[in-house]
Amino acid sequence: MWLAIAAVVVGLVILVWSAxxxxxxxxxxxxxxxxxxxxxxxxxxxxxxxxxxxxxxALASIQGNPALALGNxxxxxxxxxxxxxxxxxxxxxxxxxxxxxxxELPLLLFAxxxxxxxxxxxxxxQLEAWILLAVFFAYIGLSIYLGMKHRDDPLVADTLAxxxxxxxxxxxxxxxxLAGLVLLVLSSRMLVWGAVDIATALGVSDLVIGLTVVAxxxxxxxxxxxxxxxxxxxxxxxxxxxxxxxxFNTLAVVGIAGAIHPIDAEPLIxxxxxxxxxxxxxxxxxxxxxxxxxxxRINRTGGVLLLSCYIAYTLYLLYSGFVAPAAxx
Numbered sequence: 001m002w003l004a005i006a007a008v009v010v011g012l013v014i015l016v017w018s019a020x021x022x023x024x025x026x027x028x029x030x031x032x033x034x035x036x037x038x039x040x041x042x043x044x045x046x047x048x049x050x051x052x053x054x055x056x057x058a059l060a061s062i063q064g065n066p067a068l069a070l071g072n073x074x075x076x077x078x079x080x081x082x083x084x085x086x087x088x089x090x091x092x093x094x095x096x097x098x099x100x101x102x103x104e105l106p107l108l109l110f111a112x113x114x115x116x117x118x119x120x121x122x123x124x125x126q127l128e129a130w131i132l133l134a135v136f137f138a139y140i141g142l143s144i145y146l147g148m149k150h151r152d153d154p155l156v157a158d159t160l161a162x163x164x165x166x167x168x169x170x171x172x173x174x175x176x177x178l179a180g181l182v183l184l185v186l187s188s189r190m191l192v193w194g195a196v197d198i199a200t201a202l203g204v205s206d207l208v209i210g211l212t213v214v215a216x217x218x219x220x221x222x223x224x225x226x227x228x229x230x231x232x233x234x235x236x237x238x239x240x241x242x243x244x245x246x247x248f249n250t251l252a253v254v255g256i257a258g259a260i261h262p263i264d265a266e267p268l269i270x271x272x273x274x275x276x277x278x279x280x281x282x283x284x285x286x287x288x289x290x291x292x293x294x295x296x297r298i299n300r301t302g303g304v305l306l307l308s309c310y311i312a313y314t315l316y317l318l319y320s321g322f323v324a325p326a327a328x329x
Contacts, residue, residue, distance in 0.1 A: 001201060007194030014187035022180025022225060024232075028173035053253045055189065056214060061257040068214065069257035070124075070265055073249045074273045075215025076222075080242045080249075081280040082310030083216075084223045089303030092230050094239055096288040096296040104243050105285050107139060111250045112278045119274060122265045129258025136251035184224075211273060211317055219245075239298075246281075268320075276313055283309070 053076050057069035088094060114135060118128045198213075222245050229241065257263060287302040298306075 001198065004194040004197040007190045008198075011187040011190035011194065014183055014190075018180045018183030018187060018224075021176045022184055022228075024228075025173045025175070025177030025180055029170070029177055032170055032173065053249055054256055055185070057253045057257040058260060061260040061263070064261070067266065070254065070263055070269060071208075071211040071273070072214045073253040073257070074269065074277050075211035076219045076253075077246045077249050077277045078211075078273070078280060078313060079215045079219040079310070080222050080246055081277075081284060082306045082313065084219060084226050085239070085242055085284070085298065086303045086306030086310060087223065088226045088230050089298045089306065090300055091227065093300060094230075094298040096239060096298060101285065101288060101296060104240075105281065105288075108243060108246055108250070108281055109278070109285075111135065111139075111247060112274070112281060115250055115254065116270065116274060116278075119265055119270045122267055122270065124254065124258040124263040124265065126259055126262055129255045129263075132251045132255035133259065136247070136255060139247060139251065208317060208320075212314065272316075280306070280309060 053072055057072050060069040060072065085094065114132065118124055118132070124132075222241055225241050254263075283306070284298070287298045287305070288296050
């Protein structure tokens with residue numbers, strides 16, 4: 001037990017430090033390649049910070065624990081929106097650029113709709129998992145195409161101009177990008193191992209572990225990266241990080257787990273967890289809408305609302321995982 005607690009503490013310290021270096025390297029590479037911070041947040045950082053979810057879900061599927069794999073993916077999405085964006089908005093209001101409202105959020109809602117259709121029979125077959133992966137690769141291709149297509153826009157031109165003034169050399173930026181990514185994954189695995197070991201000792205079910213402990217553990221890179229990006233005034237990078245990570249989780253993480261082994265889902269996954277994930281995604285859209293001529297942003301009031309939703313959802317999970325079974329027995 002003490003070894004597991006030590007793994008959580010050490011993993012958290014390494015994770016916070018490596019996330020800062022990772023965002024620094026990603027932003028520098030983005031500038032020098034002429035890519036927008038939002039695109040870097042959705043692709044490079046989205047993939048990097050979703051790597052723990054991919055590893056955990058793949059291993060869970062291989063070991064015959066589909067509830068853990070699915071709970072990890074959806075629980076991470078809920079954590080990303082309600083906890084991470086909530087905390088980030090409390091630290092500083094998150095500016096939402098129009099591209100997010102026009103394209104990224106509708107695409108994420110579309111991905112949620114696909115998963116609902118697949119989960120109607122409470123099972124994800126290998127064919128359906130490959131459909132999710134196909135949609136995921138189409139999304140990646142579209143993001144890259146649109147990002148390259150708008151390289152001549154004034155915003156990208158300014159980014160290219162500022163790249164010439166970036167003090168971080170390209171080799172150093174790539175080094176910290178890769179080193180930060182590796183340390184993010186390793187420290188996240190350390191955190192998850194310690195957290196799961198502690199939770200298992202307490203007799204918590206796989207589904208609850210996946211939705212809470214594992215979801216929080218594998219979402220810590222997103223939290224650290226979002227806070228680091230906010231400190232650097234890269235608000236679109238922080239939001240792009242969360243949206244990109246949720247797209248990876250919804251399509252790639254579930255798709256990889258289902259392609260390895262068909263997943264039998266509990267009815268609660270659709271009626272409780274998928275519903276919570278989708279409602280929170282819609283809530284981001286509502287909170288981001290412009291009011292009274294102001295810019296689109298998620299303010300501190302929105303941050304409090306998101307955190308309140310996360311607390312309420314977690315309390316309900318704990319009730320259904322501990323109190324309700326105890327009352328039945």
